[in-house]
Amino acid sequence: MPLIRAIASILIILLGFVAHAQELKDGQNLRPQTLQDVADRVAPGTILVLGEAHDNAVHSAQHGALLQELRGRGLKVSVGMEFLEYPAQDALDRYLRGELAEADFLKEAGWGGSNFA
Numbered sequence: 494m495p496l497i498r499a500i501a502s503i504l505i506i507l508l509g510f511v512a513h514a515q516e517l518k519d520g521q522n523l524r525p526q527t528l529q530d531v532a533d534r535v536a537p538g539t540i541l542v543l544g545e546a547h548d549n550a551v552h553s554a555q556h557g558a559l560l561q562e563l564r565g566r567g568l569k570v571s572v573g574m575e576f577l578e579y580p581a582q583d584a585l586d587r588y589l590r591g592e593l594a595e596a597d598f599l600k601e602a603g604w605g606g607s608n609f610a
Contacts, residue, residue, distance in 0.1 A: 529562065584602050
C-alpha cells in the first residue's frame with residue numbers, strides 16, 4: 494500500500510494546482526510550488542494526473558513545461574488524454590504509427606466538433 498499512498502499524495506498535489514489559476518500550489522497544504530518542486534517529487538513509475546481549465550493557456554504551458562522537465566531528467570513520459578473518446582482510439586493508433594495524416598486524424602476523432610471547447 495505505500496505505492497498507492499505515494500501516488501495518491503502526488504495526485505492530490507497535482508489536482509490542487511487547478512484550483513489556483515496561474516500559481517502552482519501543493520494540494521495538501523496550499524503552499525506555492527515551482528515546476529522543479531513537483532519534478533523533484535516524481536520517481537520512475539509515478540503516475541501523474543494533471544488537471545486544468547480547458548481554456549487556460551497557462552495551465553497547458555505548465556503541463557508542457559513539467560513534462561519537458563521530467564524528460565530532461567531522463568524519465569520516460571507517457572501521456573494519456575481524456576478528451577479523446579474510446580471510438581477514436583483506432584484513429585489515434587494509426588496516427589501515432591504514421592499511417593494517418595494529422596488532418597485526417599483530427600477529422601476522424603471529431604476534433605472541433607461539439608465535444609470540444
